[in-house]
Amino acid sequence: xxxxTRRFATISAIGLxxxxxxSACTAPADDPGTDSPDELTPIKLxxxxxxxxxxxxxxxxxxxxxxxxxGLEVExxxxxxxxVPQDALANGxxxxxxxxxxxxxxxxxxxxxxxxxxxxxQRSGTLQVAxxxxxxxxxxxxxxxxxxxxxxxxxxxxxxxxxxxGLDSTTVEIITQDFNMNAFLSGDIDAAQxxxxxxxxxxxxxxxxxxxxxxxxxxxxVISYEETVGAMLQDAIWADTDRxxxxxxxxxxxxxxxxxxxxGWVFAAENPEEAAQITIDAGSGWGPSHELxxxxxxxxxxxxxxxxxxxxxxxxxxxxxxxxxxxxxxxGASLITAEPPATAFTNEYIERALAELExxxxxxxxxxxxxxxxxxxxGGN
Amino acid sequence: MTDxxxxxxxxxxxHAGQGARLRAACYGLLGxxxxxxxxxxxxxxxxxxxxxxxxxxxxxxxxxxxxxxVWDMIARLFEPVTRAEGARVLWLEIVLxxxxxxxxxxxxxxxxxxxxMAFALIMQRWILAESALLPWIVLSQTVPLIAFxxxxxxxxxxxEIGAFEWQDWMSVAVIASxxxxxxxxxxxxKGLQSPDRLHLELLHTYSAGWWPTMLHLRLPAxxxxxxxxxxxxxxxxxxxxxxxxxxxxxxxxIGRLVIQYAGQASGDPAKAWxxxxxxxxxxxxxxxxxxxxxxxxxxxxxxxxxx
Numbered sequence: 001x002x003x004x005t006r007r008f009a010t011i012s013a014i015g016l017x018x019x020x021x022x023s024a025c026t027a028p029a030d031d032p033g034t035d036s037p038d039e040l041t042p043i044k045l046x047x048x049x050x051x052x053x054x055x056x057x058x059x060x061x062x063x064x065x066x067x068x069x070x071g072l073e074v075e076x077x078x079x080x081x082x083x084v085p086q087d088a089l090a091n092g093x094x095x096x097x098x099x100x101x102x103x104x105x106x107x108x109x110x111x112x113x114x115x116x117x118x119x120x121x122q123r124s125g126t127l128q129v130a131x132x133x134x135x136x137x138x139x140x141x142x143x144x145x146x147x148x149x150x151x152x153x154x155x156x157x158x159x160x161x162x163x164x165x166g167l168d169s170t171t172v173e174i175i176t177q178d179f180n181m182n183a184f185l186s187g188d189i190d191a192a193q194x195x196x197x198x199x200x201x202x203x204x205x206x207x208x209x210x211x212x213x214x215x216x217x218x219x220x221x222v223i224s225y226e227e228t229v230g231a232m233l234q235d236a237i238w239a240d241t242d243r244x245x246x247x248x249x250x251x252x253x254x255x256x257x258x259x260x261x262x263x264g265w266v267f268a269a270e271n272p273e274e275a276a277q278i279t280i281d282a283g284s285g286w287g288p289s290h291e292l293x294x295x296x297x298x299x300x301x302x303x304x305x306x307x308x309x310x311x312x313x314x315x316x317x318x319x320x321x322x323x324x325x326x327x328x329x330x331x332g333a334s335l336i337t338a339e340p341p342a343t344a345f346t347n348e349y350i351e352r353a354l355a356e357l358e359x360x361x362x363x364x365x366x367x368x369x370x371x372x373x374x375x376x377x378x379g380g381n
Numbered sequence: 382m383t384d385x386x387x388x389x390x391x392x393x394x395x396h397a398g399q400g401a402r403l404r405a406a407c408y409g410l411l412g413x414x415x416x417x418x419x420x421x422x423x424x425x426x427x428x429x430x431x432x433x434x435x436x437x438x439x440x441x442x443x444x445x446x447x448x449x450x451v452w453d454m455i456a457r458l459f460e461p462v463t464r465a466e467g468a469r470v471l472w473l474e475i476v477l478x479x480x481x482x483x484x485x486x487x488x489x490x491x492x493x494x495x496x497x498m499a500f501a502l503i504m505q506r507w508i509l510a511e512s513a514l515l516p517w518i519v520l521s522q523t524v525p526l527i528a529f530x531x532x533x534x535x536x537x538x539x540x541e542i543g544a545f546e547w548q549d550w551m552s553v554a555v556i557a558s559x560x561x562x563x564x565x566x567x568x569x570x571k572g573l574q575s576p577d578r579l580h581l582e583l584l585h586t587y588s589a590g591w592w593p594t595m596l597h598l599r600l601p602a603x604x605x606x607x608x609x610x611x612x613x614x615x616x617x618x619x620x621x622x623x624x625x626x627x628x629x630x631x632x633x634x635i636g637r638l639v640i641q642y643a644g645q646a647s648g649d650p651a652k653a654w655x656x657x658x659x660x661x662x663x664x665x666x667x668x669x670x671x672x673x674x675x676x677x678x679x680x681x682x683x684x685x686x687x688x
């Protein structure tokens with residue numbers, strides 16, 4: 001008995017010692033790295049999906065060394081299914097995040113303290129795609145149809161556009177879409193949600209079993225939300241509001257970061273083929289023609305940017321807020337119930353970045369931008 | 382020889398090793414071929430648009446989009462992933478991704494087994510611990526992974542001890558271990574409690590303490606319970622790793638390929654099945670490795686029966 005007690009005491013003592021030793025190990029973590037000017041500032045950027053042409057500008061800025069020139073060591077973090085960029089940012093896991101404006105407005109309303117510092121996409125790239133013979137030519141035709149949507153905050157433009165036509169979610173059947181267009185191709189969905197740069201191309205690179213050829217744009221009716229009042233701002237760069245207000249180093253880093261990002265997007269506009277290859281090398285699994293299509297279509301959403309790339313147009317932002325206020329989804333939930341706080345966006349940093357780049361001779365409005373023609377091959381290959 | 386007869390004659394079974402193994406392999410192959418045949422048979426005979434009763438689909442579609450031909454799926458494995466220069470052949474890409482996931486799952490399995498064993502030992506030692514911990518251990522498995530995964534990743538990104546920095550794969554391994562520890566904890570506890578009163582009292586008369594009793598009686602007695610638990614843990618670790626990869630957005634593993642290729646399934650339907658085959662192979666390899674482990678402790682498996 002005595003033996004057993006003693007042995008237990010010994011084991012406990014070892015355990016305690018180990019715990020103490022481990023906790024002692026954590027102490028040096030606070031040890032600050034040397035602040036020499038040559039040292040790069042580590043930055044984490046959270047994307048909202050897998051690496052793909054939609055984010056070509058960030059990968060280009062990385063690969064072309066624009067981040068490094070700006071004194072930044074940027075880690076680009078892709079998202080999978082469950083990492084919500086604005087949450088990762090609000091939690092302090094990352095320094096900047098890429099996310100759609102309406103989704104973040106919803107997060108802000110429930111307490112996320114983040115600020116839009118650059119509206120990279122000036123236009124909405126969301127489409128609703130139907131067959132040419134379906135009789136669905138506009139949002140008003142949705143009534144009684146099976147409408148596809150990805151959910152997870154990607155559906156608000158649909159409901160905002162429908163609200164403007166006097167339709168609510170009970171007048172249509174909302175069908176949750178997968179990662180691909182199979183449900184549309186099989187006829188489970190009358191009008192499928194599609195991004196110009198991705199799912200629309202997925203249809204165009206699929207074989208029509210009736211003809212044995214790829215589907216063409218003539219087979220499809222395309223409704224662009226950009227032309228409806230449901231249009232909402234999409235990819236924007238978000239920063240931590242508190243750090244923007246109190247942390248001068250973060251403010252400087254933000255300007256440097258934005259400058260490098262813009263250089264990346266200018267590079268993507270001027271060299272779409274190279275940007276597509278950079279994105280593939282960064283881990284995107286799309287075939288070359290799909291990737292190039294993606295970069296090209298993404299460029300069209302960014303350029304031309306009359307006020308300069310990333311500048312947040314107050315009217316467009318207000319329109320997005322108004323659309324978000326009007327939208328009610330199929331469960332009866334609203335995206336937001338009140339106007340967002342003034343901290344929801346600021347042009348302070350993008351203006352500084354744009355002014356500095358303009359002085360350096362960069363084309364920040366994309367006046368010279370012209371998209372290329374991309375031929376999609378079967379399977380995006 | 383019928384199954385029952387095989388079971389009743391353990392010595393013969395041991396001698397028949399070579400032949401039995403060959404026969405088992407043949408049966409395994411036959412199973413795969415049957416599955417392929419059933420797939421093609423249904424694809425050939427089933428309704429193209431499937432069958433929908435009311436709002437519920439009872440039979441899947443048989444179109445090439447929904448069910449590619451078996452030979453198309455196999456042929457696709459030997460084509461490059463994409464047309465891009467330097468693209469690997471698809472099966473190699475799958476093997477590499479599966480290897481990464483297997484490594485992470487193995488790490489998760491080891492952690493899960495250690496934690497599970499520790500819980501079992503604690504619960505066996507103190508009856509109070511059993512009543513306090515067991516309900517929580519059961520409850521732990523009801524937490525949905527999609528809620529749990531971002532939390533683990535978020536906690537992990539804050540851990541930095543000296544030169545050690547938390548890697549993303551570790552978040553995935555932690556989630557895998559979270560699923561793996563459960564069967565071990567429950568199975569091992571059951572096993573540790575399995576010795577007969579007779580044997581326990583015998584050791585008591587030898588005035589053997591808790592530790593000798595554990596070493597000479599309880600642990601050997603637990604082996605038949607532990608092996609199936611370890612196999613379950615291996616399968617859980619693989620599932621956990623694949624799901625957590627998708628959830629946290631880890632690059633390079635089979636989970637990532639599953640969603641990446643699912644996005645390409647409209648234009649390239651056969652490609653989307655490749656990572657699924659990879660995931661199946663992964664589960665088989667993981668469970669098979671544990672079976673190998675069972676050979677090491679075969680002397681203790683007398684009571685295990687058919688398992």
